[in-house]
Structures are given as structure tokens and as C-alpha cells.
Amino acid sequence: MQCFFISRFVFNNSLCQTGSLRYFHYSRFVLQSTRNHQLVDKIKVLKQNLIKVLGKDGISDSETICRQHSRDEGVERNDHIVDLVVWPKSTEECSIIASICYEKKVPMIPFGTGTGLESGVCGVHGGVSVDMSKMNKIVDFNPEDFDVTVQPGVTRKGLNHFLKDHGLWFPVDPGADASLCGMTATSASGTNAVRYGTMRENVLNTEIVLADGRVFWTAGKNRRSKKSSAGFNLTNLFVGSEGSLGFITKTTLKIYGIPEMMASAVCAFPTVKAAVDMCVQVLQSNIPIARIELMDDVAMEMCNNHNKLNYEVAPTLFLEFHGTEESVKSQAKFAAEIADYNGGSQFHWAYETEERNRLWKARHDIYWTVLQSNPGCRAIVTDVCVPITCLPDLIAQTKSDIQKSGIIGPCLGHVGDGNFHSFLVFNPSEPEELKKAEQLASRLTKRALDLNGTCTGEHGIGIGKMAYLEKEIGPVGLEMMKSIKRTFDPHWLMNPGKIFSSE
Amino acid sequence: MSLRILVGVKRVIDYAVKIRVKPDKSGVITEGVKHSMNPFDEIAIEEAVRMKEKKIAKEIVAFSCGPAQCQETLRTALAMGADRGIHVEVAGPQYETLQPLHISKMLAKLAKDEQIDIIIVGKQAIDDDCNQTAQMTAALLDWPQATSASKIEAKDGSLQVVREIDGGLETIKVKLPTVVSADLRLNEPRYATLPNIMKAKKKPIKKLTPKDLGVDVSPRIQIVTVEEPPVRLAGAKVENVDMVVEKLKALGHA
Numbered sequence: 142m143q144c145f146f147i148s149r150f151v152f153n154n155s156l157c158q159t160g161s162l163r164y165f166h167y168s169r170f171v172l173q174s175t176r177n178h179q180l181v182d183k184i185k186v187l188k189q190n191l192i193k194v195l196g197k198d199g200i201s202d203s204e205t206i207c208r209q210h211s212r213d214e215g216v217e218r219n220d221h222i223v224d225l226v227v228w229p230k231s232t233e234e235c236s237i238i239a240s241i242c243y244e245k246k247v248p249m250i251p252f253g254t255g256t257g258l259e260s261g262v263c264g265v266h267g268g269v270s271v272d273m274s275k276m277n278k279i280v281d282f283n284p285e286d287f288d289v290t291v292q293p294g295v296t297r298k299g300l301n302h303f304l305k306d307h308g309l310w311f312p313v314d315p316g317a318d319a320s321l322c323g324m325t326a327t328s329a330s331g332t333n334a335v336r337y338g339t340m341r342e343n344v345l346n347t348e349i350v351l352a353d354g355r356v357f358w359t360a361g362k363n364r365r366s367k368k369s370s371a372g373f374n375l376t377n378l379f380v381g382s383e384g385s386l387g388f389i390t391k392t393t394l395k396i397y398g399i400p401e402m403m404a405s406a407v408c409a410f411p412t413v414k415a416a417v418d419m420c421v422q423v424l425q426s427n428i429p430i431a432r433i434e435l436m437d438d439v440a441m442e443m444c445n446n447h448n449k450l451n452y453e454v455a456p457t458l459f460l461e462f463h464g465t466e467e468s469v470k471s472q473a474k475f476a477a478e479i480a481d482y483n484g485g486s487q488f489h490w491a492y493e494t495e496e497r498n499r500l501w502k503a504r505h506d507i508y509w510t511v512l513q514s515n516p517g518c519r520a521i522v523t524d525v526c527v528p529i530t531c532l533p534d535l536i537a538q539t540k541s542d543i544q545k546s547g548i549i550g551p552c553l554g555h556v557g558d559g560n561f562h563s564f565l566v567f568n569p570s571e572p573e574e575l576k577k578a579e580q581l582a583s584r585l586t587k588r589a590l591d592l593n594g595t596c597t598g599e600h601g602i603g604i605g606k607m608a609y610l611e612k613e614i615g616p617v618g619l620e621m622m623k624s625i626k627r628t629f630d631p632h633w634l635m636n637p638g639k640i641f642s643s644e
Numbered sequence: 645m646s647l648r649i650l651v652g653v654k655r656v657i658d659y660a661v662k663i664r665v666k667p668d669k670s671g672v673i674t675e676g677v678k679h680s681m682n683p684f685d686e687i688a689i690e691e692a693v694r695m696k697e698k699k700i701a702k703e704i705v706a707f708s709c710g711p712a713q714c715q716e717t718l719r720t721a722l723a724m725g726a727d728r729g730i731h732v733e734v735a736g737p738q739y740e741t742l743q744p745l746h747i748s749k750m751l752a753k754l755a756k757d758e759q760i761d762i763i764i765v766g767k768q769a770i771d772d773d774c775n776q777t778a779q780m781t782a783a784l785l786d787w788p789q790a791t792s793a794s795k796i797e798a799k800d801g802s803l804q805v806v807r808e809i810d811g812g813l814e815t816i817k818v819k820l821p822t823v824v825s826a827d828l829r830l831n832e833p834r835y836a837t838l839p840n841i842m843k844a845k846k847k848p849i850k851k852l853t854p855k856d857l858g859v860d861v862s863p864r865i866q867i868v869t870v871e872e873p874p875v876r877l878a879g880a881k882v883e884n885v886d887m888v889v890e891k892l893k894a895l896g897h898a
Contacts, residue, residue: 306836308836309838399835399836
């Protein structure tokens with residue numbers, strides 16, 4: 142086990158103060174110790190104990206496996222590698238792992254699919270990565286009650302494949318094929334949130350393994366009522382807890398009937414403001430729009446080139462209407478009138494499944510498109526969310542700021558929720574560009590917080606946004622959060638180094 | 645145009661399931677395992693439904709042959725838009741040895757009885773990968789065939805079909821009546837919605853036996869043994885190229 146290494150990619154503490162991070166940070170060569178000697182010895186003993194419980198196949202300390210489990214789709218943090226990876230096959234095994242690690246005071250990090258964006262799975266203080274993917278059963282399915290309970294290894298697309306023959310689906314769609322328990326842990330959202338809500342609105346119950354190994358259900362064992370006033374809402378405490386309060390070993394989800402008709406449309410606008418105004422007015426008209434996504438002209442150009450499409454290069458809204466045939470027609474008619482009023486183009490429609498999928502794939506793949514359009518570059522991804530009426534001005538100010546800086550920064554996102562992302566592109570070998578991008582992100586986040594918004598609508602705090610949490614929540618709120626954390630995890634072993642520090 | 649389309653749908657083990665072989669090696673475990681409609685057959689049904697929506701077809705008949713649970717598969721086809729179903733019940737050991745030729749004979753008889761203009765089936769089933777039924781059916785009926793279709797256009801008494809072939813794409817014109825087999829890129833099937841699943845419960849499913857269609861389903865083959873692929877052996881690291889060669893020789897590969 143390597144204790145020392147030379148790192149080119151050093152996570153510089155001061156950088157975490159400046160904004161959401163999603164990039165390689167090149168820095169000077171540094172000789173650094175991965176973790177202290179005590180932990181290394183503890184892990185060796187731990188490994189022996191865990192092999193007895195899980196068998197040789199259930200555990201690994203190979204460097205490659207540890208590295209794979211120390212990163213997600215966010216910033217690579219090459220000095221935050223876990224020491225051990227384990228694969229529990231059941232809640233019982235997970236509980237035993239927790240009690241063993243608790244006894245030795247070793248950090249534990251739940252790992253779902255590794256598709257998060259905020260480095261939530263990296264081992265800031267080393268520790269054991271608990272890969273939950275072997276727990277992959279759909280344990281309880283009640284189609285007529287519209288609920289289903291799944292283990293962490295069940296992914297969003299896997300569940301929808303299982304449900305489709307029953308005419309049901311789970312509509313929360315963050316883009317990636319993520320673990321549903323992982324989506325619970327990060328309070329995932331996505332393109333359908335404007336109509337169907339985020340994970341907060343759709344998780345009925347969770348089974349939790351606490352740091353000390355105790356197992357409990359946040360709404361009571363196996364309970365699946367659609368609503369409850371019984372005591373504190375512990376379920377929603379765990380939604381968005383980013384693995385810092387316990388392991389989510391089961392999640393009970395609300396499922397929905399697949400809409401009879403789904404129709405998508407693309408509409409271009411003369412300005413971003415016009416597009417966002419259209420969005421605000423559509424919602425004000427109470428049109429139950431299912432998806433309303435903005436792509437600015439910069440994003441549209443990259444999208445056209447990458448996907449060989451021919452859309453107008455202008456601020457564009459991607460819309461989707463769900464409902465019966467009559468309902469979709471009337472929603473669409475009304476929306477088209479509003480678009481026209483705001484100077485929007487004719488709607489380009491997509492009805493058939495493959496056409497709609499192609500359209501939404503172009504939207505979902507935009508992060509990769511941005512990187513591929515700028516070879517060798519990385520991007521800082523921002524995730525601010527503000528009240529919808531504040532959005533037109535916020536995006537306009539942001540775009541103007543971006544243009545002045547000379548950075549490439551497409552803006553796009555879930556305007557229906559007031560949540561948009563900007564991908565601030567920089568060349569990792571140009572520190573000036575990185576600095577500009579960070580400053581842009583910082584100014585943008587500050588603007589959003591001043592507008593009574595949040596620094597992160599759906600990606601989570603992870604490591605990169607820790608600096609903003611106190612400003613957003615306030616010192617009392619932050620102290621309350623830490624209090625709760627100490628109640629659930631007094632030794633600070635669950636995913637330490639994320640969301641807030643222990644001081 | 646007002647054509648009548650017959651679509652064959654097969655009930656197979658769901659593609660997401662991990663297949664396990666029975667301990668006695670007589671077959672794969674199907675008890676308690678999730679089954680669903682063969683994905684290529686979903687594509688076939690979707691194409692038929694689109695033709696009905698475009699008013700090219702006026703009726704879609706879904707057909708499935710197998711045990712009682714095939715009714716579920718037919719209900720899915722009806723929920724996607726088929727008008728009625730035909731279930732030819734074959735179960736037990738006879739079902740284990742059922743072959744594309746048996747199905748082709750049934751399709752051919754039904755095509756005549758029901759006055760079918762187009763037969764669409766999936767190009768192959770994901771359990772046996774035969775890719776034979778469409779071709780045999782066409783031969784039995786002496787109808788033209790358009791297999792591995794990735795695009796179908798109807799034009800006055802004939803179909804223009806783009807086929808996916810090894811060399812690329814081939815466009816052919818086939819006169820009606822004809823047999824078509826659906827390939828992957830023909831379309832992306834719709835999902836059955838709750839209201840349609842409800843409505844499908846009222847659509848009729850006619851039950852027949854192989855004898856009713858004059859088809860003899862006695863086995864033409866005998867399954868000798870079914871085995872899992874050999875377990876992958878662990879690799880070994882060696883110090884240098886000479887040792888690689890030595891190991892290969894020792895294992896009889898060089």
C-alpha cells in the first residue's frame with residue numbers, strides 16, 4: 142500500500158471556496174502522504190475481518206478498483222482515494238460492515254453507480270467504499286398502489302424497463318442511469334421535475350443502515366402510505382444527505398402511469414430573455430408542461446455540430462407535453478400562442494419515440510458535447526436555482542458577464558424550475574482561463590444567493606460548494622445541520638469531508 | 645388502403661435477466677423468471693400500429709404460440725394497439741422442442757384463414773436466435789419476403805422496404821401479400837399505457853390448438869444437453885516475454 146506519492150493533481154483548499162468545481166486542477170508537484178499510518182494499519186486488520194464476513198469476492202484493495210471507486214463524473218480528486226472496497230449482498234452484510242468499521246473508527250462511503258457530479262464518492266480521509274451494486278433486487282412491487290421498493294443496485298433505467306409492461310414508470314430523469322438509492326441520497330432532479338417533482342416528492346420510505354450498524358426504516362418498516370403525519374419526516378432528511386447520515390439500503394418510490402401521449406417540440410427565440418419569459422408565462426398559464434428546457438445559442442451551435450442536427454442557432458426551448466391526445470393538443474396550442482407572443486419560431490414537432498429520444502439525447506449529452514467541441518478542455522458546471530421570475534435577469538447578467546470575460550460558457554437547463562447550468566470551459570494548461578472561469582462561477586453563485594436562490598438545485602454540495610452552504614443556510618441553520626449529523630453519526634464516519642466540515 | 649396485418653409475438657425470458665441452466669442440464673430455468681415479449685416482435689407490433697394510424701392497415705391480429713402465459717404477451721400486443729389475438733396453446737415437453745418450422749406452418753395456415761395481407765414478425769427471437777420463421781413462412785405460402793427491414797413504405801399494392809444487409813442497405817419492392825421481418829432500427833416501440841392496458845382486457849383472444857390448424861407439433865429434434873459457457877479461468881502475470889511464450893507452449897497454444 143503506497144503511503145507517499147507525487148501528485149500533479151493536488152486539490153488546493155483555497156479553490157474549493159470559489160465555486161462549483163468540475164475540472165482537473167494542474168498545480169505544482171507535491172510530495173504528499175495519503176493518510177496517516179494509524180489508518181493504514183487499521184485497514185489491514187479490517188480487511189481480515191471483512192473477508193470473514195463477505196468472502197474473498199466481496200472485498201478488494203487493488204489500486205485500480207480503489208481508484209475507480211474514488212471518483213464519479215465530477216472533478217477527479219486523485220489524492221482522495223479510498224483504501225478498501227467492499228460489496229455487501231444484503232442489508233445484513235451492510236450492517237455488519239458498518240459495525241466493524243464503526244468499532245475501528247474507519248470512514249465509510251456509500252457507492253451506487255458513481256454517476257454523481259460533485260465527487261460525492263471520493264475518500265477525502267480514505268476509508269472503505271461500500272459498493273452497493275450487488276444488492277440489486279426489486280423487493281416489493283404494488284402496481285395498483287403505484288409504489289415500488291428497490292435496493293441500491295437497481296438503476297433508473299432498469300426499474301423503468303421492469304415497469305413498462307405494467308404501463309408504469311418512474312419519471313425522475315437526471316440523465317444518467319443512476320442508482321435509485323443514489324438518486325435518493327443526492328435528491329436528484331432532472332428534466333421532468335417541473336411536472337413530476339424531484340426525489341423529495343417521490344420517496345415514500347427508506348431503509349437505512351446507520352454508522353454503528355443499526356438498521357431502521359425512516360417511515361417505519363415496509364410502510365408505504367402516500368402520506369403521513371407521524372412524527373418527524375426522517376425520510377426527507379435522508380433525501381439529499383449525500384451519504385453523510387447512513388447507508389440507504391432500500392428506497393420506496395412513487396410510480397406513475399405512463400402518459401398516453403408524449404409530444405416534444407423545439408422552438409427558437411430571438412433572445413434568452415424572450416425564451417425565459419415564455420417559460421414563465423407557460424407556467425403562469427397553468428399549462429402542465431412536462432419538460433421545458435433552455436439551450437442558449439452557444440449550446441445550440443455545439444449541439445448542431447456534434448449531433449449533425451440542423452436547428453436554428455438561437456436561444457431555444459425544448460418542450461415536452463404529456464397527457465391524453467386532446468389534452469396534449471390543447472396544451473400545445475396554447476403554448477404555441479405564448480411562444481408566438483414572445484417572438485418564438487414555429488414549433489418543430491417530434492411525436493414518434495425514436496425522434497423524441499434523439500431530441501432529448503441531444504439535450505442530455507450536452508456536457509459531453511461541450512467538452513468534445515473544445516478538445517482538451519474541461520468545464521466548471523454551475524447549478525444555481527432561483528425563483529423563476531428572477532431567471533430572465535440572472536441569465537442575461539450571467540451571459541453578459543461570460544461574454545466580457547472571453548470564456549466559452551453555454552447556458553442551459555431546467556428553466557421550468559428556475560434552475561440552469563452554465564458550463565464554463567477552460568483549458569487546464571491556461572491558469573488564467575481557469576481563474577476567470579472560477580471567478581465567473583463565484584459571481585454567478587453570489588448573484589443567485591442574493592436573489593433568494595440556492596447554490597445547488599440538484600447536484601449537491603459534495604466538496605465543491607461547501608463554502609456556500611453557510612451563506613445560504615445561515616450560521617444557525619448550519620449549526621442545526623451539524624447537530625443532526627452528530628446525532629446520527631457521532632464519530633463523523635459517514636462520508637466525511639462532504640457538505641460541511643466537522644468544526 | 646385497408647390491409648389486414650398478422651404479427652407474430654413470442655414470449656421469451658426478459659433480456660435483462662441473468663440466464664441459469666437447470667442442474668440436470670436439460671434446459672434453462674424458466675420457473676419464476678421474468679418473461680416479456682421478444683424485443684424484435686415489439687418492433688413488429690409498433691410498425692403494424694403505425695401503419696394502422698396512417699390508415700394503411702385496418703386490422704392487426706397478434707399471434708402467439710406457447711403455454712398459457714402467452715396470453716400476457718398477447719395482452720401487451722393488444723395494449724400497444726393490436727385489435728385481436730390468437731393463442732395456439734402448446735405446453736410442456738412439446739413446447740421445449742417447438743421449432744420455427746412449426747410456427748411457420750401455423751402462420752401460413754392463419755394467413756389463409758384470416759385473409760392476411762402482410763405478416764410481420766421480429767427477425768429473430770432472443771432465446772434461440774434462429775432468424776428462420778419469416779423466411780420459412782414466405783416459402784410455405786409462396787409469398788415474397790422482405791427480411792431485416794429497417795424502413796417500410798406502403799405504395800399501392802406493394803411495399804418498398806429498406807433491408808439491413810451485410811453490405812449496407814438494400815431497397816427492394818415486394819408485392820402484397822408479403823412476409824416482413826423487423827430489424828432493430830425499424831422503429832422504437834411505444835410503451836403500453838394504463839388506459840390501453842385496461843382497454844386491452846376487453847379485446848378478444850381466440851384460443852386454438854395446433855390440430856385446429858392442421859400442424860403436427862411432435863418433436864423433430866431432441867435436446868441432448870444444455871450447458872453454461874465454461875467459467876473464465878484466472879489469468880496469470882509473468883515477468884517477461886520469454887515466460888509468456890513458455891506458458892503458452894505449456895498450455896499447448898504454441
